[in-house]
Amino acid sequence: MFKDYDKIKELESSYIINTYGRNPEKTPLFVEGKGCILHDEEGNEYLDLLSGLGVNNLGHSHPGVVEAATKQMNKLLHTSNLYYTVPQVELSKLLIENSFADKVFFANSGAESNEAAIKLARKYSELKYGENRKKIITVKKSFHGRTLATLTATGQEKVRKGFGPLPEGFSYVPLNDIDALKKEVDDKTCAVMIEPILGEGGVHPCEKDYLEQAKELCKEKDILLIYDEIQTGMGRTAKLFAHEHYGVTPDVMTLAKALGGGLPIGAMLCTDEVAKSFSPGDHASTFGGNPVAAEAGVAVVNTLLEDGFLENVQEKSSYFVKELEELALNYSSVQGVRHKGMMIALQVDGCAGEILGECLSKRLLINAIGDSTIRLLPPLVIEKNQIDIALGILENVIADIES
Known part of the structure; x- marks a missing residue:
């Protein structure tokens, strides 16, 4: 070459x-x-x-990631999610046992993981409250992806410019401004989506008090709290997940980037209550949780968890x-x-x-x-x-x- x-x-x-x-x-x-x-x-x-x-x-x-992926490539590259594979189950078990969550959905990227979270939040809300409760509030200067839904969720006008008409149902508030968040939550809100630390927005951490009050607000209003940990997760902040620094858990969390050690994989984790909103056919991903990428993910998580x-x-x-x-x-x-x-x-x-x-x-x-x-x-x-x-x-x- x-x-x-x-x-x-x-x-x-x-x-x-x-x-x-x-x-x-x-x-x-x-x-x-x-x-x-x-x-x-x-x-x-x-x-x-x-x-x-x-x-x-x-x-x-x-070396651990390369060895794991190479061994898996010599055994099984792909089957589709119509069938069971061992690496996907092993990775899901590791993620669930080391997080707040009960269930996981696998995707290929951060944007796809956030798409899954957006869809899940809206389906959860519709099943409980009907069709008119679909707004998702995100933070100004946030970044959630490049698909139409995730760039609309992104709190940066420069990312959205030129791609209209954009999906409806997103609004934005300043980081760490709990009063602005409380004011923005209304009877049409289904979720609040936050990066514990703004990454593309310039590495601006959330304040502990802000996350605590956001959690209380979401619980009071029965809306979902989503953490986008695509950049902040997988040991980046010296914790497996950044929200561990604050002691405030979400209802839904998204991962990608470092999860595959260089191979493309994303994940959306959530509680059992929320996971039940998805039924067969509601969401899917052809390559999500691919055996090779999942096996690499197992090696990544195990390495991060070493004493x-x-x-x-x-x-x-x-x-x-x-x-x-x-x-x-x-x-x-x-x-x-x-x-x-x-x-x-x-x-x-x-x-x-x-x-x-x-x-x-x-x-x-x-x-x-x-x-x-x-x-x-x-x-x-x-x-x-x-x-x-x-x-x-x-x-x-x-x-x-x-x-």
Whole structure:
């Protein structure tokens, strides 16, 4: 297969729809990855602090995930959900035994998981209250997906622009504003959908009091509380699920990204009471819970649950954040740090794009959200010396920008 950089760029532009806005002069061509390191076609090493947008929580080509998926590929690739498969049952058992939930539905992606949650919430409400109680309230700056329903649920106008007419029945309130949420809930509301930490919105955590009061409000009004843990789940915050930091459980939770260790899989988890709203034929997914992806998911969850794994993530993330806070004290363009575990943001003074570009030239992969936020999603397996390397590059880049 082609490995020539210019040839790949030429073929990519010829055959693939341009939806990702790559910089044609700087975008690397990656051919291999191990742990926190990616290699381009010339053998150059890149330190990855983005984890494939929060997918490679266990790093690239984690040996346990690769072994599990490879063994399953040699046994059974696909059957459809008309039949039983062992990996799907094993993964569902692991997820249920380690969460609030009683039942799970498998999909292929975060958007599909959120679609399932939206449909379930509306069906649950219709069965109890009739057809006129279908509104779902989400948070401004949230991100829930790119399908028509999930981009409408997303609290960002830029994501929705140009795709109307959009599905009805969504409204938006500011994060951590319980009064605004209470005001927005009415007799047409069926659910409140929240990311415990806004990811694409800039790494803004929910406040514990806000989630507690939101839970009380949902219980009082008999509406469902949905947590979108697609980015925040699977150990990203040094807990298996981010809501564990707050001690406030939802009725429905969605997962994807890191669940498959690099393979596509999503999941919607819920309580028994809510799950009963779906009957055979109400929802389905051809590839959802595919045996290979599910077997990879089993390896991911088992690794995260190993003794000391998440505690080690917390220890490393605390060190990383402490050093970043020191950086913020020393440079005027860094205005603060937001974080929960290995989900980290630097608030910068309008230079996020410049920092991103300079870090890429020094082979450090990070993410910029708008002009003022640098998002860091390091693999949970990152070593302390790799954190130090990343810190050194970031400091040099910021120092050069300020000089």
